[in-house]
Amino acid sequence: MSTSTRISILPFSPSTLPAETIPGIEVSIVLPTYNERENLPVLVHQLQSIMAGVSFEIIVVDDDSEDGTWQVAEKLRVLYPNISLIRRIGRKGLSTAITEGFLLGRGRYLVVLDADLQHDARLIRDMLEEIPKCDMVIGSRYTEQTGVPGWNSWRLKLSRAGTVLAQKALRQKVSDPMSGFFMIHRKLIHEVADQLFRSGYKILFDILQKRPDLKIRELQYDFKPRVHGASKLTAAVMLDFLDLLISRAFPARMNVQIVRYGFNAVTSLAACFIALYGLHVLLGQNYPLALAIATESALLSSYIVKNGWKAGPHGLPSPAWRKGLLRYHLACLLGSVLTVAVGWYLVDRGISWLPASILGIWVGMSCNQVTSRFLKNER
Ligand code: GDD
Ligand code: MN
Secondary structure (H helix, E strand, O other): OOHHHHOOOOOOOHHHOOOOOOOOOOEEEEEEEOOOOOHHHHHHHHHHHHOOOOOEEEEEEEOOOOOOHHHHHHHHHHHOOOEEEEEOOOOOOHHHHHHHHHHHOOOOEEEEOOOOOOOOOOHHHHHHHHHHHOOEEEEEOOOOOOOOOOOOHHHHHHHHHHHHHHHHHOOOOOOOOOOOOEEEEHHHHHHHHHHOOOOOOOHHHHHHHHOOOOOEEEEEOOOOOOOOOOOOOHHHHHHHHHHHHHHHHOOOOOOHHHHHHHHHHHHHHHHHHHHHHHHHHHOOOOHHHHHHHHHHHHHHHHHHHHHOOOEOHHHOEOHHHHHHHHHHHHHOHHHHHHHHHHHHHHHHOOOOHHHHHHHHHHHHHHHHHHHHHHOOOOO
16 A cells, blocks of 8 residues: 555634644744854853743844855754745845844744844743733843943934934833843734735834833843944934934834835935036046946945944954945946946036936936846845
8 A cells, every 4th residue: 555545634724723823832932133153152041041931932033144044044044943934045234134033933932132242141031920910121231321332423423412312203102222131922023914014124123113002111231342243323313314314304114124115215316416517627637437337426325324334453444345346336337337337428518517427327327227237135
């Protein structure tokens, strides 16, 4: 008798399933990672001892880090069977990484913390004590302490200003609405997941805004300085702050993507036209060369707005940053050549430099839009 004749397949439908969806796991710990190969194993080891006696799982959500963090997570998975890994290809961003980790989580409660050892993982035990009495527990940096070690003064000021604005935008009183460390009931995440912003990093703020009815508790912890790796949120902090300002000014829900795209477009066009005007009109430089330099200024500006400035040793840009810049230039090469060619051709035909450049830039930008669809997204 063949195997297929021996196996009988039972009729099955959603109504046959049990009503309860919690398979005995108390808490799922989500660790978003981007280039954290040094930090991840330390944190995972810490968590195994901190969480002793609790049924828990760890979900690492890595955005295909260039430093091989996902390979480190794979090895950790051999050591500890309670680890899962989502390796996201071609998708980046802290908010969606956390959401995806949460949605995979099987625990009664879900908690997220940074994988870079800046958050005090021991707080999870205290959070677990509090969470049955409320909807969400937030690890807060500001309830008692006044500064964050390792932050320069502008980062501190931006963070402060962002926090104050965010507090004004929320109906609940929360001392650290931009915290990246919080615990929530799993069923609540499934209720809000489809309403969360797709970009940015202020997922907590987003949840609080969507659900002003949540009962919140806050626990204080010390935000530690980073030892390995670098922060990824330097430029994002500024953009999210701008986004917050705009969403305060226009209470109707604005799409964060439009704000980012608009900010990037305005700054790179400004860089381009300032360079072109300066070189061609004020200094009398020949038009095609001026337009080529102006196009380069726009590319540089756009890359810095998207990626920030990541310093490596000796204050020079880090190797990953430079590699990204090179890739970005290659991706925009055809568009840049077209910009200069179209502008040059039109000026050659007697058209004034301004309309010629606008048309050239429009053609070049459209070309970049098309090519970027075929290439992997830059961070
Ligand atoms: N998967 C994924 N994708 N992970 C990311 C990404 C991303 O695009 N960007 C950052 N991460 C991971 C980092 O690897 C780290 O584990 C964590 O998210 C926080 O990133 P950092 O780059 O270390 O953030 P930070 O220390 O500057 O910012 C802190 O303060 C913010 C408020 O100002 C964090 O605690 C944030 O969560 C917090 O919102
Ligand atoms: Mn950090």
